[in-house]
Amino acid sequence: MHEFLRTLPKVELHLHIEGSLEPELMFALAQRNGIELPYATVQEAKDAYHFSDLQGFLDLYFQGMSVLRNEEDFYDLAMDYFKRARGEGVVHIDMHFDPQAHLQRGVPLEVVMAGLLKAKQEAEETLDLSVGMIMAFLRDRPADEALHVLEQAAPYWKMLDAIGLDSAEQNNPPVKFVEVFDRAKQLGLVRVAHAGGGGAC
Numbered sequence: 001m002h003e004f005l006r007t008l009p010k011v012e013l014h015l016h017i018e019g020s021l022e023p024e025l026m027f028a029l030a031q032r033n034g035i036e037l038p039y040a041t042v043q044e045a046k047d048a049y050h051f052s053d054l055q056g057f058l059d060l061y062f063q064g065m066s067v068l069r070n071e072e073d074f075y076d077l078a079m080d081y082f083k084r085a086r087g088e089g090v091v092h093i094d095m096h097f098d099p100q101a102h103l104q105r106g107v108p109l110e111v112v113m114a115g116l117l118k119a120k121q122e123a124e125e126t127l128d129l130s131v132g133m134i135m136a137f138l139r140d141r142p143a144d145e146a147l148h149v150l151e152q153a154a155p156y157w158k159m160l161d162a163i164g165l166d167s168a169e170q171n172n173p174p175v176k177f178v179e180v181f182d183r184a185k186q187l188g189l190v191r192v193a194h195a196g197g198g199g200a201c
């Protein structure tokens with residue numbers, strides 16, 4: 001039964017690619033980029049994954065992505081996940097990614113996009129896996145920053161399947177982003193937003 005379920009074709013509708021970073025790859029990228037992690041070992045990092053609420057998860061999420069610096073880091077992050085998902089029968093992934101989380105660390109949008117788009121192309125050519133690109137805006141960041149990122153992404157508008165909203169939901173309702181969504185609509189982009197009880201992610 002397990003093997004039957006594994007091979008059934010599946011669609012993954014809710015993925016934040018940065019959140020798919022496994023401790024092993026986090027350590028490898030930290031080493032490659034000369035970044036010191038607050039964990040001494042892979043096991044210590046794994047233990048930290050026992051968070052109790054959304055904020056605990058988000059803290060870990062943003063900590064983990066500090067190792068993503070260069071195009072090849074984003075490529076490795078995405079390919080690592082694509083291969084794992086394909087191995088479990090996934091044939092399509094709608095992939096959220098968070099440009100602001102990287103821009104605020106000084107990583108240019110071009111670096112993020114180049115790495116993710118390269119992985120998407122390779123997955124579609126070699127893994128028989130299609131990937132939708134959802135550029136997500138962080139709810140807890142200002143709406144005008146999101147608007148600015150949307151404009152900055154002009155060279156990539158045609159490659160986006162949608163824009164989205166994610167991260168901390170509390171006190172950051174969708175209405176905060178009306179202007180961003182209006183602009184995206186004007187550009188002909190599909191708009192999505194997701195939410196969960198007491199948090200969202």
Ligand SMILES: [Zn+2]
Pocket residue numbers: 014016166194200201
């Ligand atoms: Zn989410």
